[in-house]
Amino acid sequence: MATVYLARDLRHDRPVALKVLHPELSASLGPERFLREIRTTARLEHPHILPLLDSGEATGGAAGALLWYSMPYVEGESLRDRLQREGQLPLDQALRIAREAADALDYAHEHGIVHRDIKPENILLSRGHARIADFGVARALEAAGGAELTATGLAVGTPAYMSPEQASGGHVDARTDIYALGCVLYEMLAGEPPFTGPTPQAVIAKRFTGEVTPLRRVRATVPEVVEQTVLKALAQVPADRFASAAELERALAAVGPATPSTGTATFTPAPTAAEPAAAPRSRRVPVGLAMLGVGFVLGLGVLFGWLRSHGPGAGERGVKRVAVLPFENLGRGEDEYFADGLTDAVRGKLAALPNLQVAARASSGQYKKTTKSPQEIGRELGVDYLLTATVRWQKGAGKDRVQVSPELVQVATASTKWQEPFDASLTDVFQMQADVASRVAQALGVALGTGERERLDAKPTENLAAYDLYLRGNDYYQRGYERENFRIARQMLERAVALDSTFAVAWGKLAEVRAAEYWFYYERTETALAGAKAAADEAIRLGPDLPESHLGLAYYYYWGRLDYDRALRELAAAQAHRPNDADLVFAVAAVQRRKGQWNEALANFRRAVELDPRSQGNRFNLGETYWLLHDQTHAVQAFDEAIGLAPDWSQPYVAKAQALLGSGADVEQARQVLRTAAERVGIPELAEATSGGWAGGGFATMPTFLLTRDPGYRQPLEDLTLASFTDTVSYYQLKAELYRNERRPDLERPYLDSCRTVLEAMVRARPEEAPYHGRLGMIYAYLGRTTDALREGEAAVKALPVSREAYRGSALVALLARIEAVTGRPDSAVARLEYLLSIPSAVSRPLLKVDPAWDPLRDDARFRRLVGE
Numbered sequence: 106m107a108t109v110y111l112a113r114d115l116r117h118d119r120p121v122a123l124k125v126l127h128p129e130l131s132a133s134l135g136p137e138r139f140l141r142e143i144r145t146t147a148r149l150e151h152p153h154i155l156p157l158l159d160s161g162e163a164t165g166g167a168a169g170a171l172l173w174y175s176m177p178y179v180e181g182e183s184l185r186d187r188l189q190r191e192g193q194l195p196l197d198q199a200l201r202i203a204r205e206a207a208d209a210l211d212y213a214h215e216h217g218i219v220h221r222d223i224k225p226e227n228i229l230l231s232r233g234h235a236r237i238a239d240f241g242v243a244r245a246l247e248a249a250g251g252a253e254l255t256a257t258g259l260a261v262g263t264p265a266y267m268s269p270e271q272a273s274g275g276h277v278d279a280r281t282d283i284y285a286l287g288c289v290l291y292e293m294l295a296g297e298p299p300f301t302g303p304t305p306q307a308v309i310a311k312r313f314t315g316e317v318t319p320l321r322r323v324r325a326t327v328p329e330v331v332e333q334t335v336l337k338a339l340a341q342v343p344a345d346r347f348a349s350a351a352e353l354e355r356a357l358a359a360v361g362p363a364t365p366s367t368g369t370a371t372f373t374p375a376p377t378a379a380e381p382a383a384a385p386r387s388r389r390v391p392v393g394l395a396m397l398g399v400g401f402v403l404g405l406g407v408l409f410g411w412l413r414s415h416g417p418g419a420g421e422r423g424v425k426r427v428a429v430l431p432f433e434n435l436g437r438g439e440d441e442y443f444a445d446g447l448t449d450a451v452r453g454k455l456a457a458l459p460n461l462q463v464a465a466r467a468s469s470g471q472y473k474k475t476t477k478s479p480q481e482i483g484r485e486l487g488v489d490y491l492l493t494a495t496v497r498w499q500k501g502a503g504k505d506r507v508q509v510s511p512e513l514v515q516v517a518t519a520s521t522k523w524q525e526p527f528d529a530s531l532t533d534v535f536q537m538q539a540d541v542a543s544r545v546a547q548a549l550g551v552a553l554g555t556g557e558r559e560r561l562d563a564k565p566t567e568n569l570a571a572y573d574l575y576l577r578g579n580d581y582y583q584r585g586y587e588r589e590n591f592r593i594a595r596q597m598l599e600r601a602v603a604l605d606s607t608f609a610v611a612w613g614k615l616a617e618v619r620a621a622e623y624w625f626y627y628e629r630t631e632t633a634l635a636g637a638k639a640a641a642d643e644a645i646r647l648g649p650d651l652p653e654s655h656l657g658l659a660y661y662y663y664w665g666r667l668d669y670d671r672a673l674r675e676l677a678a679a680q681a682h683r684p685n686d687a688d689l690v691f692a693v694a695a696v697q698r699r700k701g702q703w704n705e706a707l708a709n710f711r712r713a714v715e716l717d718p719r720s721q722g723n724r725f726n727l728g729e730t731y732w733l734l735h736d737q738t739h740a741v742q743a744f745d746e747a748i749g750l751a752p753d754w755s756q757p758y759v760a761k762a763q764a765l766l767g768s769g770a771d772v773e774q775a776r777q778v779l780r781t782a783a784e785r786v787g788i789p790e791l792a793e794a795t796s797g798g799w800a801g802g803g804f805a806t807m808p809t810f811l812l813t814r815d816p817g818y819r820q821p822l823e824d825l826t827l828a829s830f831t832d833t834v835s836y837y838q839l840k841a842e843l844y845r846n847e848r849r850p851d852l853e854r855p856y857l858d859s860c861r862t863v864l865e866a867m868v869r870a871r872p873e874e875a876p877y878h879g880r881l882g883m884i885y886a887y888l889g890r891t892t893d894a895l896r897e898g899e900a901a902v903k904a905l906p907v908s909r910e911a912y913r914g915s916a917l918v919a920l921l922a923r924i925e926a927v928t929g930r931p932d933s934a935v936a937r938l939e940y941l942l943s944i945p946s947a948v949s950r951p952l953l954k955v956d957p958a959w960d961p962l963r964d965d966a967r968f969r970r971l972v973g974e
Contacts, residue, residue, distance in 0.1 A: 106130065111178060111827065114158070118866055120178035121158060131172040136162040139172055146218055146240055153209035155179065155229060155238040176238060180588075184235070184289070185225035192296040196327065199293035202228065204357045205235040206286055211350035213240060214279040221277060223285035224266045225292065232592070265298040269341050280343040283353055287338025287346075294331070295323040299339060330360045425549045426488040427455060428464035431473040432509070435497040444496040446576035447509065447538065451492070454542035456683050457560055457652075460551050464488055465687035466583070468719035483516030487718050490515055490522065492545060507534055511541050513548055523548035534572075535564040560682075566608040574601035575611045582618055588627045594618050602640075609648030616641035616657030624664035629871065634665045652679035652686075659692065667910065669700040687716035691723060698730060701911030703945050706730060721750040725757055732760065733915075733945045737768035755794040758782035763808050766956070767949035776811045788821045789829035796839035810957050813843045833863050834880060841887065846957075853887075860884050868897075875905035876913070879920040886927040898924040907944070915946035923958055931965040938971060 107130075112123040140160055147157040160174035184202065187194070194202075206228060213220065220227075220240055229236045264272070268284035271277050291299045299317045317339055320332040334356045340346045347353040429452040434444035449466065456463040464486050472482055479491055494511040506528065513523040525544060529537050543558070566572050578597030584590045598615040602608050619637035622628040641661050644654035659675035662668040676693050683689055694709035710727040717723050728743025744761035751757065759782070762775040782791050795809045812818050822843055830836040837860035844853035864881040871877060882897030898921040907914035918937055925934035941948040953959050953972045962968040 112175070113862075114175070121175045122178050123175045124173060125163075126172045128171060131170055136170060136172055143174055149213055149216065149218065149240055151209050151212045153205045153235055153237060154213065154240050155231075155236045157240075179229045179231045179236065179238075181229060181231045183226055184228040184230060184293075187230060188225055188292065188296075193324065194293045196294065196331070199290060200331070200357050200360065202230075202235045202293065203286060203290040204354050206237060206289070207283075207350045207354035207357065209235075209237050209240075210279070210282045210286065211354065214282070214350055219277060219279055220282050220285075221271070222263060222266075223282050223289060224263045225289055226263075228289065232589075265300065268343070270343060278343070279350065280346050283338050283346050283350055284340075284343075286350070286353070287335050291317070291320065291335050291339070294320055294327055294335075328360060334360065424460055424462050425490065425551065426462045426464070427490045427492060427545070427549070428469045428472075428482065428486045428488040429455065429492045430469055430475075430482070432494040432496045433474075435495050436499070440498050442576055442580040443498055443573075445580060447494075447496055447507075447534075449579070450538045451494075451511075451541050451545075454538060454560075455492075455545060456686055458542070458546055458551055461546070461549070462488075462685045462716070465717035465720065468687075468717045471719055479514050479516050479519045485719060487715075488516060490549065494541075506530055507537065509537060509541065511545075513545055534569070565610045566605045568605040568608070571601045571604035571608055571611065574598070574604065575608065575614070578611075578618070579614060582614070582621075586625060588625075591618060591622050591625070591627060595622065602643075607647055609644050609651055610653045612640050612644035612647065613651065613653035613655075613657035616644060617660045620657075620660040620664040624660075634661070637661045637665055650682070652682045652689075655679040656689070656692075663692070663696055667699075669696050669910075672696050673700075685716060687713050687720070687723070690716060691726070694730075695726070699910050699912045701907075701945075703730070703734060703911075707734070719750065721747040721754065721757070724750070725760070728757070728764070729760060732764050732767065733912075733947060735767070735945070735949060737764045737949070740764040741768065752785050755782055755786045755790045758786075758791070759794045759807065762811055763947070763952070766808060766952045767947075769951040772811070772955055775808065776815055779811050779815075780817075783818070788818065789825060792822060792825060792839055793830050793832060793835050796835040796842070808952075808956065809839065809842055810846070813839070813846050814957070819843075834860055837863070838884075845887070857884055857888050861888065873904065875901045875917055877901075878904065879917050882924050883920060883927075886924045891928040894924050894928055895930075911945065915941060915944060915948075919946065919948055926959060926961045929961070931962050931968065934962060935965065935967045935971060938968075942971075 107124040107126045110123040110125070112121050113119070114121045140162065143157060143160045147160070149156060155176050158175045158177065160172075163171045163173060206223070210220065210223070218240070220237065222239065223237070227238050229238050266285040266288040268277075268281040269275075271281050288298050288300075295318075317336060320327045320335060321329065334353070337356075338346055338353060347356065429448060432444045432448045434441045436444075452463055452466065452469075455461055468486055475482065477485075482491060483489070491514045492511060493514065494509055497508040499506045499508065507530075509527045511523075511525065511527070512521055514520070515522045523544060527537050527540065566575075574597045578594045578601065581590045581597065582594035595615065595618045598611055598618060601611040602615060605611070616637045619633055619640060623630070623633040623637065637657070638661050641654070641658035644651070644657050648654045655675045655678040659672045659679065662675065663672035673693065673696055676689060676696065680686065680689050680693070690709050691713040694706045694713060697703075697706035697709060707727075707730050710723065710730055713723045714720070714727055724743050724747040728740045728747060731737075731743060732740035741761055741764045744757045744764060747754070747757040748761065758778055762778040765775040765778065766772070779791060779795070792812060795807050795812055813822065822839065825836070825839070827833065827836050837856045841853050841856040841860065844850075844856070861881070861884045864877060864884060867874070867877045868881055878897045879901035882894045882899075882901065885891075885894035885897060901917045902914075902921050905914050905917055907918065919941055922934045922937035922941070925931075925937070938948060938953065942950065950972050953968075954974070959968070
């Protein structure tokens with residue numbers, strides 16, 4: 106029907122979806138009646154309806170008059186996207202989406218408007234809630250075009266969701282939308298629409314001649330009342346359907362899941378808020394966000410350094426190395442999070458015991474459903490023992506029980522060191538966790554004092570419903586860095602502490618999640634920080650000796666306030682209880698690096714790698730630290746090992762290419778690294794990684810030219826669209842550099858100007874964000890706005906000087922040096938480069954020699970002496 110653009114409404118400074126009808130359709134419909142009908146639907150105001158913002162007619166183009174309309178740009182996905190990814194949705198989520206859509210339809214029907222094209226593509230999931238798009242557009246087309254629609258090739262409606270009366274060209278009213286929504290609900294539960302076929306005609310024919318396959322035959326767990334509700338919505342005769350969408354909504358509400366009250370021992374169902382599919386932990390973070398302050402990558406890892414801890418004399422220290430592998434869930438699929446929660450709980454209890462070194466979650470979690478032998482796993486993790494278990498959660502009316510069968514395996518002999526089944530009431534789940542941990546300690550000969558036994562026996566909460574919500578929240582938080590994962594995690598944890606206000610561990614985790622939302626620029630507000638601080642303070646008040654309490658406060662100071670001294674104090678308090686916790690060691694290293702304690706940071710990054718040997722994130726950060734310390738040889742080695750563990754992750758390739766350039770390798774060798782990356786991760790992701798950077802420590806010196814000046818990638822880069830990028834600024838910068846290299850200012854300038862527009866808005870909204878100023882200054886420099894460029898570059902350095910943060914501060918100095926080079930201030934630029942070469946930074950003499958970003962300084966005698974020419 107239309108070409109859809111992501112556009113910016115300049116008047117209101119907001120992104121919008123701009124839909125331009127195809128020229129032949131515009132010509133056949135005519136503007137007057139179409140726009141009149143569109144105007145009617147624009148009056149709809151409902152939380153689950155995506156409104157029409159504007160419409161009009163564009164004239165004067167080669168294609169003639171074009172009809173267009175705009176709607177809000179929704180950050181999220183369509184229901185179709187989610188169904189393609191997951192197939193079937195959990196029952197409660199399918200019911201919630203259908204209820205919200207039915208509520209929207211009822212509102213529109215009351216205003217005399219029928220959608221006529223309800224389908225998963227037109228139901229958007231925005232911040233977890235359903236919003237119906239293109240509301241009334243089909244009506245406008247039908248009213249405006251009449252029989253002429255056939256000539257344009259446009260069918261009003263979609264065969265898989267069209268009611269019988271709509272498919273036969275009969276009278277259409279509100280009950281047509283009810284039928285279509287019934288089809289959508291059927292598909293959410295069954296994984297496919299009620300009628301399918303190889304052609305639209307075959308689908309329509311089935312609708313008239315075939316019966317709907319009962320839902321319970323496709324999915325036995327669907328309640329009978331839901332099946333009957335769907336069948337009524339799909340009745341062939343409109344009179345046999347629900348009389349209104351409101352009636353359908355009430356029927357769905359009657360079968361919705363109940364939430365247990367405070368103090369019940371029944372675990373809650375899936376949350377009523379939207380729950381997108383689990384995002385893999387390795388999914389790329391939007392590069393713009395990462396560049397603006399992420400700086401350290403939690404979670405994933407690399408095989409390195411374990412031999413150091415397993416060399417001669419290692420066993421004499423009496424430290425036993427154990428990996429707790431993911432417990433196998435023998436129950437329902439939706440109980441997976443419960444088994445994962447038990448795994449984490451037992452791992453946490455063991456990690457707090459003396460003389461035990463427990464492999465981190467990120468490393469051991471990779472062996473879920475593994476077929477590797479104990480010897481293989483032990484060798485890769487560098488451990489002596491593996492703890493495995495099966496978990497079955499048996500549910501019944503007030504008789505929930507948990508069966509856990511743990512087994513401790515000695516790696517060297519692949520023999521069982523200890524095995525004992527546990528069968529307990531759900532209310533005894535905490536005692537079961539303590540018993541498993543104490544039996545493992547006993548089997549390994551680890552003596553437990555009174556303090557250790559008390560910590561093992563401690564219950565985090567007496568409220569099992571609150572504990573369930575905590576497990577769910579932690580599960581979402583561990584899934585990945587996407588906004589929705591953090592938002593749902595926060596909601597779960599907020600509900601947990603609402604059920605049990607004394608749940609200190611949940612308060613600590615809530616503080617961490619709130620700080621993460623701020624740090625990753627998802628909620629960069631004082632409100633988020635205040636929430637993090639309040640949760641952390643409550644955790645400390647309730648559990649002053651709990652590591653989770655101090656960890657929540659540490660992240661508030663680290664991510665929220667850049668108060669690295671206080672962050673380190675809180676991390677030290679947490680480490681007093683968990684000295685061998687890899688995540689804590691990593692966090693300490695990251696803070697020390699920002700504080701400029703480079704040697705201490707390097708030692709702790711090495712230690713984190715030893716404790717978490719399968720974490721490519723640990724290995725990457727170790728390599729990045731070597732690189733900033735100008736030790737390119739060890740940096741390349743670390744990046745290579747990160748690539749070995751995560752070959753589909755773009756950032757280690759870019760870092761390796763830059764480290765090679767910094768070591769004096771020729772350009773072709775570095776370029777070959779990116780060619781390998783392009784084959785494995787694709788041009789779009791690689792292009793974004795090179796144009797935007799992944800962290801404050803290096804974004805000012807990214808080797809973008811390795812791509813933009815490689816003839817083999819000239820056309821693929823030109824073909825890239827904005828939709829391929831997560832960061833708008835990086836896209837515009839890449840395109841501008843591509844055309845700058847070709848000396849085509851007519852094509853370069855529009856991209857620079859678009860970049861300027863976006864960055865100016867970012868600076869206005871968040872003037873305290875130093876990287877925004879730095880990037881805007883660079884764009885001003887290339888646009889020839891010298892005064893503006895210098896002002897912004899200096900503002901960036903002033904807002905975040907090296908004295909306040911060594912990690913990003915040096916990158917901002919490098920960015921200012923580039924601005925000065927472009928704007929004709931070689932003396933200042935060279936002076937800054939001399940300073941950067943004397944401190945840990947991404948600047949190196951070999952890189953300065955080959956990076957064309959420094960071409961404006963090539964004829965300067967002082968610069969030539971600096972690089973040794």
